[in-house]
Amino acid sequence: MISLLGVDGVRVTDPDHAYGGTDADIAQLLRDMVLTRRLDAEGTALQRQGQLGLWPPTLGQEAVGAGTMRAMKPADMCFPSYREHGAALVRGVDPLDIMSLWRGVDMGGWDPIATRFNHYSIVIGSHPLHAVGWAMALQAEGATGAGGPDDAAVLAFFGDGASSEGDVNEALVWAASYHVPVVFVVTNNQWAISVPSTRQAVVPLARRGEGFGIPGVRVDGNDVLAVQAVTEAALDQARSGEGPQLIEMFTYRMGAHTTSDDPTKYRSHAEEERWRAKDPIDRVRTYLQRVGAIDDGWLAALQTEADAFAADLRARTIALDPPDFADWFDVVYAEQTQELADQQHAFRAYAASFEEHAEKQEGRR
Ligand SMILES: Cc1ncc(C[n+]2csc(CCOP(=O)(O)OP(=O)(O)O)c2C)c(N)n1
Numbered sequence: 468m469i470s471l472l473g474v475d476g477v478r479v480t481d482p483d484h485a486y487g488g489t490d491a492d493i494a495q496l497l498r499d500m501v502l503t504r505r506l507d508a509e510g511t512a513l514q515r516q517g518q519l520g521l522w523p524p525t526l527g528q529e530a531v532g533a534g535t536m537r538a539m540k541p542a543d544m545c546f547p548s549y550r551e552h553g554a555a556l557v558r559g560v561d562p563l564d565i566m567s568l569w570r571g572v573d574m575g576g577w578d579p580i581a582t583r584f585n586h587y588s589i590v591i592g593s594h595p596l597h598a599v600g601w602a603m604a605l606q607a608e609g610a611t612g613a614g615g616p617d618d619a620a621v622l623a624f625f626g627d628g629a630s631s632e633g634d635v636n637e638a639l640v641w642a643a644s645y646h647v648p649v650v651f652v653v654t655n656n657q658w659a660i661s662v663p664s665t666r667q668a669v670v671p672l673a674r675r676g677e678g679f680g681i682p683g684v685r686v687d688g689n690d691v692l693a694v695q696a697v698t699e700a701a702l703d704q705a706r707s708g709e710g711p712q713l714i715e716m717f718t719y720r721m722g723a724h725t726t727s728d729d730p731t732k733y734r735s736h737a738e739e740e741r742w743r744a745k746d747p748i749d750r751v752r753t754y755l756q757r758v759g760a761i762d763d764g765w766l767a768a769l770q771t772e773a774d775a776f777a778a779d780l781r782a783r784t785i786a787l788d789p790p791d792f793a794d795w796f797d798v799v800y801a802e803q804t805q806e807l808a809d810q811q812h813a814f815r816a817y818a819a820s821f822e823e824h825a826e827k828q829e830g831r832r
Pocket of ligand 1: 626627656659660
């Protein structure tokens with residue numbers, strides 16, 4: 468497993484990978500992760516207070532989002548799953564657009580073309596196929612593999628559970644067969660809801676690509692330096708025409724699967740505590756403090772920034788107006804079908820019947 472920063476905050480070397488950034492870059496990664504954690508805490512709290520329908524926590528997985536996104540170039544494209552709040556934030560998506568999705572106001576309001584960050588995919592494992600399609604389009608347009616600075620590649624996230632899906636395996640076949648510039652990031656957070664990752668694979672997931680002809684590596688997914696260094700190398704290879712790569716990020720979902728889940732039903736407190744000791748934020752903070760790159764004043768300023776960020780996000784989320792669900796029939800296809808128009812009409816009549824009922828009740832009082 469590739470690691471470049473120990474749990475004690477001391478840098479370690481790896482024969483094949485090195486982190487090329489400065490301590491200022493590492494401080495930026497710490498900031499990315501602290502804001503991600505704050506966003507996640509706000510999402511969880513807003514759901515508990517009835518402001519969101521559901522929230523999938525990303526607590527403990529902050530290094531994967533920050534490290535991978537800091538490895539991407541502007542023209543690269545990313546296909547996330549549904550837990551990539553940190554990646555979205557670092558890639559420049561307004562976190563309000565993430566909140567609006569889980570509030571049920573829209574289906575994810577950000578512009579995937581402008582941000583080069585596709586919409587969340589809640590259907591497990593569907594989007595690695597889309598990622599491969601995008602990568603094949605890059606090939607067809609000559610936008611990759613030319614050896615120039617404008618070359619682009621694609622990064623696709625999926626989970627350990629998703630790795631068992633047929634679609635993911637089809638994506639791996641296509642990627643290998645057509646030698647496409649895609650990097651698959653398997654976020655192994657140890658649990659697919661209540662099913663352990665050991666049930667998804669009898670060999671490490673890093674080796675899942677081998678049979679397809681895709682090289683893979685296992686990275687300490689709680690080590691943001693290793694995450695960034697390995698992702699950078701894989702994206703460079705993909706951009707320069709060396710074909711697909713697979714990276715297993717070995718991490719842990721500290722929170723529940725979603726706010727509807729109770730992890731105490733299937734995993735032990737001792738297991739959670741073992742992973743708490745490997746916290747991705749603590750080790751980076753320890754490193755930066757030890758080398759004198761940050762001090763208490765710097766950390767206090769970051770805390771103030773995180774507080775303001777959370778307060779602003781909360782206020783903007785609560786101010787989001789509920790949608791008229793009947794309008795959603797208009798956005799299923801580019802042009803509405805007659806069948807959908809009929810369903811929309813029936814839905815409006817059904818919704819109005821409740822209003823009539825309420826008005827009658829009101830009249831009787
Ligand atoms: C096609 C499909 N099947 C089942 C589900 C229900 N489901 C939602 S999340 C999940 C587990 C996914 O686990 P994993 O891929 O490890 O990702 P994680 O949630 O741990 O990030 C399942 C089975 C779904 N959303 N889509």
